[in-house]
Amino acid sequence: MNILDKIVLNKKAEVASAKKHISIKELESSALFSRPTYSFKEFLLDPARTGIIAEFKRRSPSKGIINDKVGVEAVTTAYAAAGASALSVLTDTDFFMGTKTDLFKARQANNIPVLRKDFMIDEFQVIEAKSLGADIILLIAAILTPKEIDTLAKLAKSLGLNVLLEVHNMEELQRSINPNLDAIGVNNRNLADFTVSVDTSYQLGEHIPAEFMKISESAISDTETIKGLKQAGFNGFLIGENFMKQVDPGVAMQEFVKGLK
Numbered sequence: 117m118n119i120l121d122k123i124v125l126n127k128k129a130e131v132a133s134a135k136k137h138i139s140i141k142e143l144e145s146s147a148l149f150s151r152p153t154y155s156f157k158e159f160l161l162d163p164a165r166t167g168i169i170a171e172f173k174r175r176s177p178s179k180g181i182i183n184d185k186v187g188v189e190a191v192t193t194a195y196a197a198a199g200a201s202a203l204s205v206l207t208d209t210d211f212f213m214g215t216k217t218d219l220f221k222a223r224q225a226n227n228i229p230v231l232r233k234d235f236m237i238d239e240f241q242v243i244e245a246k247s248l249g250a251d252i253i254l255l256i257a258a259i260l261t262p263k264e265i266d267t268l269a270k271l272a273k274s275l276g277l278n279v280l281l282e283v284h285n286m287e288e289l290q291r292s293i294n295p296n297l298d299a300i301g302v303n304n305r306n307l308a309d310f311t312v313s314v315d316t317s318y319q320l321g322e323h324i325p326a327e328f329m330k331i332s333e334s335a336i337s338d339t340e341t342i343k344g345l346k347q348a349g350f351n352g353f354l355i356g357e358n359f360m361k362q363v364d365p366g367v368a369m370q371e372f373v374k375g376l377k
């Protein structure tokens with residue numbers, strides 16, 4: 117069984133257990149549930165920002181611990197101050213050492229869009245994402261049928277959430293395109309075997325219809341890569357490890373951004 121299958125199996129059990137502890141009614145009555153959300157597209161296209169979606173990630177299955185010494189408020193506020201167009205916060209605990217509280221804290225501390233980075237397989241998680249303060253949810257084509265994508269994306273849109281679809285190959289892109297998506301992200305990392313190549317973005321990017329924001333995800337570690345991707349029409353750049361592996365990820369992003377000008 118590959119890692120993605122393991123994560124999904126684990127996630128099913130996690131969601132089943134979460135549902136026993138809190139009802140959808142309770143989630144819907146939380147203070148954050150009824151708030152207006154930030155527009156992902158607006159922040160990506162804002163010329164005063166960088167297009168970078170800066171990620172708070174303590175650990176990953178491919179790298180092990182990346183940084184478990186830094187706090188989510190300090191890092192995400194520094195990312196926002198450095199010009200992030202959005203923040204990405206891992207909420208998976210078992211494989212990424214993230215927590216739902218991390219997302220809630222990032223929301224409270226910032227006024228730019230926040231992405232709930234998790235493996236969404238159930239409508240419960242979408243409602244929970246809104247109640248925790250997310251503005252954007254991630255739907256991963258590799259683990260969802262087109263029907264599931266449609267159901268989850270429609271629910272997200274009905275709650276005012278933005279939807280980012282992640283694809284890794286042409287087949288996933290073609291079968292998963294859906295009018296309820298806001299952005300399509302090409303993951304340069306193959307989640308099944310962890311190999312990375314930014315070429316994946318160039319190959320798939322030209323097949324993403326113009327109505328969607330185009331995002332390149334993973335393995336971005338220099339500003340030249342971003343400049344090239346911008347030329348190819350990409351609007352957003354999801355960066356985690358390159359910042360998180362530094363003692364001060366916020367300062368690392370600040371330094372990185374200087375190279376974009």
Ligand SMILES: O=P(O)(O)OC[C@@H](O)[C@@H](O)c1c[nH]c2ccccc12
Pocket residue numbers: 171173233234282303333334335336354355356357358
């Ligand atoms: O740390 P990187 O290589 O900059 O990658 C960030 C982000 O793209 C990556 O964490 C990611 C992309 N898709 C995911 C899905 C689930 C968890 C994590 C991810």
